[in-house]
Amino acid sequence: MKIVVIADTHMPNKAKKLPNQLITELKATDLIIHAGDWQTMDVYRELSTYAKVEGVIGNVDGIDIQQHFKEKEILHLNDFKIGVTHGHGQKLTTEKRARAAFEKQDVDCIIFGHSHIPVLKYENDILIFNPGSPTDRRRQAYYSYGILTIGKGIHAEHVFFSDKD
Template structure:
């Protein structure tokens, strides 16, 4: 199974369309996960033309997105539990808020966004994964999204690129 992971697309404010590097990967996706800050439901509609989409809402999302998605979600996929949350809030770092959101649940992976910083690291037996942003790199050197493959084992990686066109 190939899962494309995105967050913080902020469309149409930060981009008028999905970057070509991302759309090429989406063509072969079995599932798409969006970790919030879509900005409009149009992003969901576009992503849905490639593969089924799961996700959560973020702090800049309007009622159209909030009525379609929850604040956090757990997916059971091929024997792995993947928690999804945007990571916004008041106390602690984005990473700590993401971890806290699933402190009462057993998950193998936490996918989160908000910071626009690509992160892949283990916290004990838990994989913490932030795809960065495909359209708003902020202070990062490159734009990014994530890819999780599950083929018996789970593997996560970032896809980096310089041009969001």
């Protein structure tokens, strides 16, 4: 199972359209996970033309997105549990808030966004993954998104690119 993971699209403020590099990937995926800060439901509608979309709300998402998604979600994919949250809030770092959101749940992977900083590491056998942003790199050298491949295990990777057109 191939999953494209994105967060922090901030559309239309940071981009008028999804980057071509990302669109190419979306055409060949089984599932799309968005870790919040969509900004409008138009992003959801466009992503839905490529594959099934799961996601959570972020701190800049409007009422229409808040009515459609939750603050956190646990997805059951094959034999794995994937926790998804945006990671915004007070105190702690974004990553620590994301981990804390699932501290009482048994998850195999935690996906989060908010910081726009790509993260891929394991902590206590849990994959911690932030895809970065495909439209707003902030202080990062590149735009990015993630790919999860689920088979007998979970494999995660980032895709980095410099041109968001």
